Amino acid sequence: MEQQQRNASDWLWLASLVFMWGSAFIAIKIAVDHIGPLWLVAIRLIIASSCMIAFAYWKKVKLPKGWREWRAMLFLGSFGTAVPFILISFAAPYVPSAIAGLMMATIPFQVLLFSLVFLPEEKATPVRLLSLIIGFLGVAAIIIGSGNNGQNQAIVFLPFALLIIATTGYATNGIISRRMIDMPAMTKSYGTILVATGTAFIGAILFEPMPQSISWQGWSSAAYLAIFPTWAATVVYYRLVDKTSAAFCTQTSYLIPIVAVVLGAIIFQEQLSPIQFAGFFAIIFGLLIAEGILKNRKRRRLPTPPA
Template structure:
C-alpha cells in the first residue's frame, strides 16, 4: 500500500507540471500535434523498453487483453490528450483544472457498477466530495470564469469529456486480464499512436521545427507524463483500483500551483493552506477503513 501512495504522489508531481508543459508546447505545435507527438514518443520509448527487457508485446491471440489495451490507449491517452490540448486554447486554466477534479466523482459510480469490491459507500462519497471542494477553493472563483473565446462552450465540453474518458480508461485498465504491466502500457500507447498519428499527419502534415522552449516541453510531455506516467498508472490501477488512482486528480492542482509559484514566480494563493487541508481531510475520509464493532 505504501508503494501505491509513493507512485500516486509521483504521478501527481509529473502531471502537475504537465499543464505548464502543454501550454509551452502549444507555442510550437497545434493541439493535435501535441497529442500525437507525445503519444508516439511514449509508445516508442515503452515498446523499445519492453523488447530490450525481453518482454515484448502481448500476443495477438490474446483478444480479450487487447480489447482492454485498446480501451486504455484510447480513453486514457489518445482522446483526452487531444481534447485537453484543444480545450486549453479556449478556456481558462482554472476551468481545465476543476474538470480534472471531477474525475474521482465520475469514477465512483463506474467502479461501483463494473469493478468487484469497489463499493460506493457514503464515507467514500463524502471524502471525495470534500476533496473536490478543496480543489475548488484552491482554484478560486476564476474556475468558472469565462475566457471570452468564441469556442469556449465547446472547449468546456471537451474538457468535461476528457474527464469522462479518464474515468472510463481506468475501468478498462482495472478489468484487464493479468499481463506484464510494461507490455500492457506499451501496447496501449501503440494503439493510441495508431489512432492519433495518421489523423495528425493527414490534417496538419509534418510540424515545422519549433523553438527550443516548445521542443523541450514536448520532450518532457513524451517522456514523463506519457511514457513513465502510463506505467505508473497501470501499476496503481491494477494494484489498488480506479477509485484510489482517481485521488491523483485532487493532488495535481496542488503541484500545479506550487510549480507556478516556484518556477514562474506566481503569487501563492491565500487560500492554498486551507484548500490543502480540505483535500487532505477528504483523502483521509475516503480512505479510512470502516469501524467494525466486535460481536
C-alpha cells in the same frame, strides 16, 4: 504489504513520479503555443512509443496476445489515453496550468462513481455518496471561480468541459482494467501506448494541417512530455507499484495538483481565486472521506497517469 516501512528510495521514486505528472501541464501549455494540439499529441506519443519499444526489447516485455487483449488495448489506448491527451492540449491555452492539474484530482471520484454504477459488488453507502457530493461541489467552485473576470460564461466553461471529459477517459481506464483479463502491467502499458500513438497520428493526419516548421521550444516541450510524463513516468509507476503497493502510489492523486499549482505560480505567475482554493480543499476533503471508507477493503485501485 500496506503497512511495511517505506525506505528513502521509495519516497524519491514517488516524488519523481509526482513531479513528472504535475509538470506535464506546464509543458503542454508551452508546447501548444508552437504546435497544434493534435500534432503535439501525435509527436509526443511517437517519441514515447519509440522509447517504450526500445525499453520493451531490452526488458523483454511482451505484447498483448489475441483479439480479446488487443480489444481492451484499443479502448485503453484510444479513449483512455490519446483522447484525454488531445482534449487537455485543446484546453491548455484557455485555462491556467494549475487549474488543469486541479481537475485531475477528480479522477478518483469518477472512478468511485463508475464503480458504483458498473461494478455490482460496489455499494452506494451514504458516506460514499456524501464524498461524491463534496467532491463535485469542489469542482463547481473551481469553475465558478474562473468566471469572475467578465468573460462569456459559455467560453469560460468550454475548456473545463474538455478537462472533465479528459478525466472521465482516465477514470474509465480503472474500470476497464478491473474488467479486462489479467495481463502483466508492463504488457498492458506497452499495448496501450502503441494504440494511443496510432490513434493520435491518424487524428492529426485527418484533422489538422501538418506543421511546416516547429520552433525549438515546441520540440523541447514535446520531447519532455514524451520522455518524462509519458514514457518514464509509466515505467517508474509500474516499478513502484510492484515494489511497494497500489495504495502507496495512490498518493499521487493528492500531490499532483499541488505540484501543478506551485509550478504554475513560479513559471507563469498564475493566481487562483479564494473560491478556487476552497474548491480544491473540498475535493481533497471528499477524497479523504472516500479513502477512509475504502481503506479496509482489500483491493487494488490504481491511479491513472493524468496528462
